[in-house]
Amino acid sequence: MNVLVINAGSSSLKYQLLNVETREVYAKGNCERIGIDGAFIGHEEMGGEKQKLVCELPNHKVAAEHVFEILSKLDVKIDGIGHRVVQGAWRFPESKVVTDETLGWVREVAPLAPLHNYAEADVIDECRARLPEVGNVVVADSAFHMQIPEVAHRYALPRDVVDKFHIRKYGAHGTSHRYIWRATDHFTNHETHKLVSCHLGSGASLCAIQDGHDMDTTMGLTPLDGLIMGTRCGTIDPATVCYLEREGGYTADEVDTMMNKQSGLLAVSGVSSDSRDIEEKADAGDANCKLALEMFSYRAAQLICEMAQAMEGFDTMAFSAGIGENSATNRANIVRRLGWLGVKIDDEKNSVRSDEVRDITGEGSSVRVLVVPTDEEYMIALDVKDLLG
Ligand code: AMP
Numbered sequence: 001m002n003v004l005v006i007n008a009g010s011s012s013l014k015y016q017l018l019n020v021e022t023r024e025v026y027a028k029g030n031c032e033r034i035g036i037d038g039a040f041i042g043h044e045e046m047g048g049e050k051q052k053l054v055c056e057l058p059n060h061k062v063a064a065e066h067v068f069e070i071l072s073k074l075d076v077k078i079d080g081i082g083h084r085v086v087q088g089a090w091r092f093p094e095s096k097v098v099t100d101e102t103l104g105w106v107r108e109v110a111p112l113a114p115l116h117n118y119a120e121a122d123v124i125d126e127c128r129a130r131l132p133e134v135g136n137v138v139v140a141d142s143a144f145h146m147q148i149p150e151v152a153h154r155y156a157l158p159r160d161v162v163d164k165f166h167i168r169k170y171g172a173h174g175t176s177h178r179y180i181w182r183a184t185d186h187f188t189n190h191e192t193h194k195l196v197s198c199h200l201g202s203g204a205s206l207c208a209i210q211d212g213h214d215m216d217t218t219m220g221l222t223p224l225d226g227l228i229m230g231t232r233c234g235t236i237d238p239a240t241v242c243y244l245e246r247e248g249g250y251t252a253d254e255v256d257t258m259m260n261k262q263s264g265l266l267a268v269s270g271v272s273s274d275s276r277d278i279e280e281k282a283d284a285g286d287a288n289c290k291l292a293l294e295m296f297s298y299r300a301a302q303l304i305c306e307m308a309q310a311m312e313g314f315d316t317m318a319f320s321a322g323i324g325e326n327s328a329t330n331r332a333n334i335v336r337r338l339g340w341l342g343v344k345i346d347d348e349k350n351s352v353r354s355d356e357v358r359d360i361t362g363e364g365s366s367v368r369v370l371v372v373p374t375d376e377e378y379m380i381a382l383d384v385k386d387l388l389g
Helices: 060-072 100-108 114-130 143-147 159-165 174-187 239-248 252-261 264-269 275-283 287-311 321-326 328-337 347-351 376-388
Strands: 002-008 013-019 025-032 040-045 051-054 080-085 135-140 194-200 204-210 213-217 316-320 368-371
Touching: 002 060, 002 114, 002 376, 013 060, 013 376, 025 060, 040 060, 060 114, 080 114, 080 376, 100 114, 100 135, 114 135, 135 376, 143 174, 143 213, 174 194, 174 204, 174 213, 174 316, 174 376, 194 287, 194 321, 204 287, 213 287, 239 252, 264 275, 264 287, 275 287, 275 328, 287 328, 316 321, 321 328, 328 347
Parallel strands: 002 080, 080 135, 194 316, 316 368
Antiparallel strands: 002 013, 013 025, 025 040, 040 051, 194 204, 204 213
16 A cells, blocks of 8 residues: 655645555655745655755645645555644544544644644645545544543643643654554564653654553643753743743743744754754863753653653663664763663664664663664554555
């Protein structure tokens, strides 16, 4: 079965066309700078060179039209389409086939992720119009976290407010954490029972997964909570928001932008949101970059313990996503802070680069430590196959 996976960001649209059975990727790409000057599509086909196609991309609908245009030249029949929806909230505790009703739900919960959900809903409209005979499936990034027990997902706010505004921990990266569990379980031959899954990319979150069940995660109502990220501050005292509005004269939107786009590693390092730049400058002696890396690992180690507490222990931890898969320095920093728990990695194994799942556990470690490259697109394609195949 050939599945087209579409992932709309606020100003981007990633796509991948793959075969679910063979995991062969026919083509993939990203429409970047949608609605901004200098838009282009980075496109890649199996065994081919990466191409950059410059074109006008005023909105996501037009971007989707271009994607269909490009893919129509491939001579690969699309059997189903999977859509990554950032926020599924209470409407999507699992993946669902797109109907008029379920598409309405994507828009209904969009106020919780306005930059992403409306864009993906527009793309779904375009897919249904373009290929009316092909089924579409919504795979919500929050779905996995709807399993989290109430003791962990409820906020201690007044009950009527919580109910009226549907406030709870929804989390994100659920599809990635679900994949990481699956790959870890397979790699360890079902010996993993209590996993702390560490998705550390430009967005970053942890997830406590016990025998496949989601017990807790670090992101909250929105993907702002928890770890320090590329440009997001992660957990701060919520009173900071009121203080900035009252005393600093900032509007709610300005604080929102500050906390989501101008904070995190970018703010602390004063250099970049990209861990590669920060590591390079830290090596050259930059004090702010060193601090950014220390704060990143400090918070990560602290929240790993929080996730372990949700399961009353952990036997495995898995590093994944851009930083987790590629940055030996960040992995080593985090594990060093967990040394008091007996967690150890093997420095030599940690320095090896590979696209495969690998074990970097140190001798005598209390916990198995893995690097698990994530594959959200494959996970989405599997859901499409389950529901439409
Ligand atoms: P993602 O959001 O999963 O694509 O991760 C993107 C982030 O991964 C980038 O912003 C970088 O900070 C980080 N990253 C990617 N490659 C490396 C690397 N070799 N070393 C350190 N960080 C990396």
